Amino acid sequence: MDEFKEPTRGEQLRKALAYEKKNGYDRLLPGELEAMEDYCTGYKQFLDAGKTERECVDRTIALAEAAGFRPYTRGMELKPGDKVYRANRGKAIMLAVMGRKGLDQGVNIGAAHIDSPRLDLKQNPLYEADEMAFLKTHYYGGLRKYQWVTIPLELHGVVALKSGQVVRVSVGNGEGDPLFTIDDLLPHLGAEQSKKPLGEAIPAENLNILVGSRPLADDEGSDRVKIAVLELLNRKYGIVEEDFISAELSAVPAFSACDIGFDRSLIGAYGHDDRVCAYAALAALLQLGMPERTAVCMLADKEEIGSEGVSGMKSAAFDTFMADLCAGQGVLPRACYEQSFCLSADVTAAYDPNFAEVYEKRNSAFINYGMGLCKYTGARGKSGASDASAELVAYVRRVLDNANVVWQMAELGKVDAGGGGTVAVYMAERDIDTLDAGVPVLSMHAPFETVSKLDCYMTFKGMKAVFEAV
Numbered sequence: 001m002d003e004f005k006e007p008t009r010g011e012q013l014r015k016a017l018a019y020e021k022k023n024g025y026d027r028l029l030p031g032e033l034e035a036m037e038d039y040c041t042g043y044k045q046f047l048d049a050g051k052t053e054r055e056c057v058d059r060t061i062a063l064a065e066a067a068g069f070r071p072y073t074r075g076m077e078l079k080p081g082d083k084v085y086r087a088n089r090g091k092a093i094m095l096a097v098m099g100r101k102g103l104d105q106g107v108n109i110g111a112a113h114i115d116s117p118r119l120d121l122k123q124n125p126l127y128e129a130d131e132m133a134f135l136k137t138h139y140y141g142g143l144r145k146y147q148w149v150t151i152p153l154e155l156h157g158v159v160a161l162k163s164g165q166v167v168r169v170s171v172g173n174g175e176g177d178p179l180f181t182i183d184d185l186l187p188h189l190g191a192e193q194s195k196k197p198l199g200e201a202i203p204a205e206n207l208n209i210l211v212g213s214r215p216l217a218d219d220e221g222s223d224r225v226k227i228a229v230l231e232l233l234n235r236k237y238g239i240v241e242e243d244f245i246s247a248e249l250s251a252v253p254a255f256s257a258c259d260i261g262f263d264r265s266l267i268g269a270y271g272h273d274d275r276v277c278a279y280a281a282l283a284a285l286l287q288l289g290m291p292e293r294t295a296v297c298m299l300a301d302k303e304e305i306g307s308e309g310v311s312g313m314k315s316a317a318f319d320t321f322m323a324d325l326c327a328g329q330g331v332l333p334r335a336c337y338e339q340s341f342c343l344s345a346d347v348t349a350a351y352d353p354n355f356a357e358v359y360e361k362r363n364s365a366f367i368n369y370g371m372g373l374c375k376y377t378g379a380r381g382k383s384g385a386s387d388a389s390a391e392l393v394a395y396v397r398r399v400l401d402n403a404n405v406v407w408q409m410a411e412l413g414k415v416d417a418g419g420g421g422t423v424a425v426y427m428a429e430r431d432i433d434t435l436d437a438g439v440p441v442l443s444m445h446a447p448f449e450t451v452s453k454l455d456c457y458m459t460f461k462g463m464k465a466v467f468e469a470v
């Protein structure tokens with residue numbers, strides 16, 4: 001038996017005063033490993049079902065309706081515990097669970113985005129070059145172009161016909177579907193290309209997707225491969241070349257979400273940014289019974305290109321939804337906002353020992369250290385950040401600690417190494433107290449990103465704690 005030793009003065013002081021960070025696996029509660037696995041299984045399914053914002057909205061509606069949510073119509077009478085949603089043009093969605101307290105007491109908001117970096121087709125995309133057919137693309141969001149060549153791609157989206165009919169397109173994720181790809185130079189002929197900086201080696205106008213090579217049979221005309229592809233598209237979707245003009249088609253990586261590592265502790269997938277936080281907010285909301293304060297989940301589009309447009313976080317669609325809810329209780333929306341809290345749930349950079357030089361280790365988010373809280377984002381001296389107040393950060397510490405959430409403080413990387421933003425600033429501009437928080441990601445914005453299961457689960461737990469806060 002060990003002899004009991006009085007802790008030294010130094011040990012006592014260290015324990016009482018110093019901030020000690022601990023790996024999340026050393027802080028899990030009994031039963032949490034199993035709960036984490038269950039949660040991540042649902043998350044992987046959500047990822048595979050939603051590779052565009054439209055598909056994420058569809059999947060969200062299906063999950064919400066199964067959990068008792070109804071579409072909200074203006075003027076609908078609501079009582080505490082009622083669950084409603086409103087989709088914005090099929091690309092963003094707002095959901096609410098009405099609380100016991102009135103809307104004049106404010107709401108708890110979880111805001112995430114469901115758009116991810118990808119390659120959008122141009123409006124006149126199809127062409128033939130030397131008897132191969134290609135689609136021209138314009139990349140969406142901040143991506144590293146060299147990562148998008150020589151990987152399998154799927155094609156998702158819609159073609160809106162002049163008649164008003166909307167044709168859905170999804171090629172690559174069905175049984176036996178073909179895939180697409182963008183070719184790159186062979187190393188044997190890549191001497192000049194290899195000398196170029198990474199950002200210049202693959203010009204954007206080279207991101208052309210290979211979609212066919214078989215010429216139209218028994219024909220002497222021009223562009224026989226392109227015409228043969230158009231014939232296939234016409235047969236399957238009833239579209240003609242001109243219809244691309246009013247289409248939104250995106251090439252996305254053809255990877256299914258999967259476990260990474262011998263220990264299966266990580267998840268690799270396309271689109272963690274920011275479906276990992278969107279799913280956390282959604283799953284937490286769907287589990288709510290009757291919260292004290294009304295809980296609102298906002299899943300926005302267009303974050304990756306600056307939150308612009310009718311379906312982005314700058315859109316008045318959110319304000320209109322909130323105004324409609326407030327009207328039912330005779331509350332001024334602004335009076336509701338000033339009492340509200342928003343967790344802007346978006347991913348942050350995970351410290352990567354392979355690229356240690358861009359991180360400031362003391363203030364970086366680590367894999368398996370839980371949900372990463374960011375007081376500010378932005379670049380070059382916090383420019384473009386909402387910079388949450390000290391009081392607000394203290395409030396969130398309290399809420400998360402009371403719910404046994406494993407969390408950490410996070411900053412994207414070294415000061416002046418780069419930067420980034422989220423929807424936080426647009427919530428804060430509405431006079432809503434807002435703090436950034438989310439899952440640390442390795443290889444952010446790559447076709448295949450990696451997160452830790454523990455961090456996913458803790459972000460879900462954190463979102464739930466925020467929604468349940470009184």
Ligand SMILES: [Zn+2]
Pocket residue numbers: 273274304445
């Ligand atoms: Zn992003």
